[in-house]
Amino acid sequence: MTEELCDSATTAERLRSIAAELSDRFFEREDVVRTLIVAMLARQHSLVLGPPGTAKSELARDLTGRIEGAALWEILLSRFTVPTRMFGPIDVAALSRGEYRQIYEGRATTCDVAFIDEIFKCSTAALNETLGFLNERLYHPENGGAPIHCPLISAITASNELPSGEDSAAIYDRLLVRLEVGYLADPSNFAALVRSAVATPVPQVRTTIRLSDLQHAVSTAVPAVDVPGSIVDAVCTLRAALRRQELIASDRRWRQSIGLLQASAFLDGRTAVEENDLAVLTHVLWDSPAQRPTVEREVLQMINPDAKEALDLADAIDELEAQLDAKAGQSREALSQWAIHEANRKLVTAGKKLEKLRADAQAQGRAVASIEHVLGRQRAVHARVLTEALGIDASTLQPGN
Template identity: 30%
Template sequence: MQRKERIKNLLSSLNKNLYERQEPIQLALLTAVAGESLFMLGAPGVAKSLIARKLKFAFTAGQSFEYLMNRFSTPDEIFGPVSIKKLKDEDKYERLTDKYLPGATVVFLDEIWKASPSIQNALLTVLNEKIYRNGEEDVKVELRGLIAASNELPAKNEGLEALWDRFLVRYLISEIKESGNFINMLTSSEDVYEDTVSEELKITAEETQQWSKEIDDIELPTEVLNTIQLVKKQLDDTDNQLGTVYMVSDRRWKKVIRLLKTSAFLNDRKKVNLMDCFLITHCVWNQPEQLDKVRHLVSEVIRKHGYSISLNLTGLRQEIIELETEIEKETKIKHITTREELYPVEQEFYQVLNLESSMDGKYIKRADFDRLNQEESTINIYDDNFKLTYKVKAKKPSVQHQVHLFHNSQLLALGLRTHKVEKDEIIYKKAHHLIEKYWNEKLEELLTYVNENLQKLDTEKPEEWYELDQNLFVDARLAPIVKANLNDSVNQLNDIQLKLEKLKYYYKNLE
């Protein structure tokens, strides 16, 4: 079984009987294989400890240790009691670490920020170096994954910054959102603490050691390094402008690289890709309200600076503009015509010529005239001051720019004031066949260039292009962001191709 298929099946087994916990399970396994730690922020009762208990089943002979911290917790409760026998017989201060944190495969520490300073100091060494100092001896711990949790973030100015920085991956966990999953969780009778992982899927200690060496050899391509540099720069710029908002240390970036390499390795790849870079989102926030900003920042960097192939679209567009201008000049003749149009007075009225000889009035409203037809209708007459003077029957005759008014049983056929308006008209003409031949050759040259570049974009896509939506640790819905740069180039070339074809159709069909 290939590694990726095995890890996929392992994740599926770990998720059995759980609802909406795929992402934290994925991150927990990824951080464990990478040798890093995970912090989960969330209210009580949202399966934080359950995820740690499930994680131990990913490893052969997996042992878990979990503890709920409080301000009275002592090192004995976390690292094991002092051996009285050693102290008495050998005058050595050593702890019995079996079945405690130093002897566990997976550790879950709840309410981590309530730990005492002595526990915190010991944890720093365990998290960073996988070493526990037991008396006079430095003991290498076999810890695969350490998960800490709390319903709050570490308080400021209490010396917790160093411990907080050791948790590479931070995850905001919430209650089940989807109503169907909630009902299924309520009605399920399955034992969620059962080991659902078959032996052939479990990761051995030997594999963990071997994988660690192979992860070191995973390649970091240029586009990934550029993405990381740009994300770092934007975070640093924010810190410079607003103060210590993110403050991602060099050590932390080094660990981020290790996490991305682990993702690539478990996905059966020899190098990190841009989908792996979305994992940065989980590594650089310090407050929950920063999460959306970080997610947007990382996505935009990947979108704008992701996979791309160099194309000279600016030069191509300039050639098309020049050809369009030439075709328009040869096929369009501007012709100016003059025609009579009604003259609007004060934008609202039309002047009725010679009306004053028959009644006290001079204007009708444009709106009234526009709605007239050959049926009689009542309209208003207005004087020089645009005051209403009469209401009369009227209709619109077939003669242009006239109105028929009925006054004192007489029909008044009166004209409306007009003015001359110049209009530009375009006369189309077919170009000489020799000119058309030149255009055909030019268009064929441009279309060939477009098609060659479309072919180039198709054949020179990165080898992982078609597997971007199959990343085991990143949501497949993010794949279009990675593909956006190249897809935009394809769309632009397709638009140019359509424009060239329309241009050819235009001049070919002129008569």
């Protein structure tokens, strides 16, 4: 038993290293990376939703490619994708002998981890089999034989748009974790991205994890994480709070989310779920992106009493960014006056308040993830104001300036 616990601790440590390396490589994706790993540990599927050119595919490939010994499968779906292309083409040689067989090797049927791009473009012909693959890990052969059990641990899916019909909505419902990504918001991160395109590549540390270790974590270690009664009470309270705002999630989604809480605790090296783990639910309990801020506010206020003030500051920061966008096309003089006399002052004040909230929370042993998230937004918007309104190269400034 001691050996198993040691192995589990090592697995969690390696996964944290992978998360850190990916977060260093993919700017402004720290929460996305961590949540994808949590979903994988919980044996759940995830959706990365965002416009083209936001590194969705590259991030998914880098993450899944770090699982040593795993059978990986990737596909870009279209309205014309047939089930045999996904689950196994017909064996032509066998067909010439009068035998009807499929070749499953290298297809979804035999994969441990999958990356499915443009998931909502799944063809009508492949819909039922895709749903069975995601939900029950089953594939029904073309010849009507016995269902094949697929070893799939987790699928990472991606899309540039939300589902538009009933067929794609059925797939959407199977994706427990939903993550929004956008273009880089912080000009300093954008500058670093541009510099990386012309810099000489430097060999990077690339932590990996064995498939067997991941399987053990998924099947044994994560389900063994304790869920205290206080967490059950918190989940019930959260459900009631969201229902009061007419945000309804299915019972199945709530039940599956408990596994995410256990996976979050495991990833942090803990044997029991804590309130901090509830943060992952901000990526679970909404259907449309417009609902996400409401869910986030309810979840974060439950985790940390400081979150309300931080989220109020976030609203003010978002408003300033909206004003900056609305002033596009104005003269540099008018833009500079607004930046100097209003935006810069408000953003600096917000930054100081957030830093004090963070320090107070740390001193009392409370979670600071929600405050860090808003502080990141403050820095990004402040950098935009300095760069776009005042012509200052914000990438050369130190945090806090």
